[in-house]
Amino acid sequence: MEGGLHAGFEKLILDADLLQMVAAFLDPVVVDDETLGLDAIREVGPGGHFFGAAHTQSRFRTAFHKPMLSDWRNFETWQEAGSPEAAGKANRIYKELLAAYEPPAIEASVQEELAAFVDRRKAEGGVPTDF
DSSP, rough: OOSSSOOHHHHHHHHHHHHHHHHTTTOOOOOSSHHHHHHHHHHHHTOOOSSSSSSHTTTTSSSSOOOSSSOOHHHHHHHTTOOOOOOOOHHHHHHHHHHOOOOOOHHHHHHHHHHHHHHHHTTTTTOOOOO
């Protein structure tokens, strides 16, 4: 592990989660009449709350990046759920993704070429694989 020469499906999920966060961070901030919500501020008025406002209701589910792995529950609720950790959740996610995978449609001739290429590379002394 010292040189980073290891890999695993869980690590792939952790990396994908980080890359999604970076991509979300790089999204430009839009500042216009719609995003400022001045109509909502007028609608709610002093002392009110915004959660019931139409402006909030139309945006709250998509307004923030939702990572694959982060657990947004409070500590007590997280603890009651068994204190799940990122590695365990990454394990579950990768297994769900693999179970849902559907191979792309590939012409039979292309599939045969690919299989022949893999067989040739193995015969040339490639690293043994399970497929």
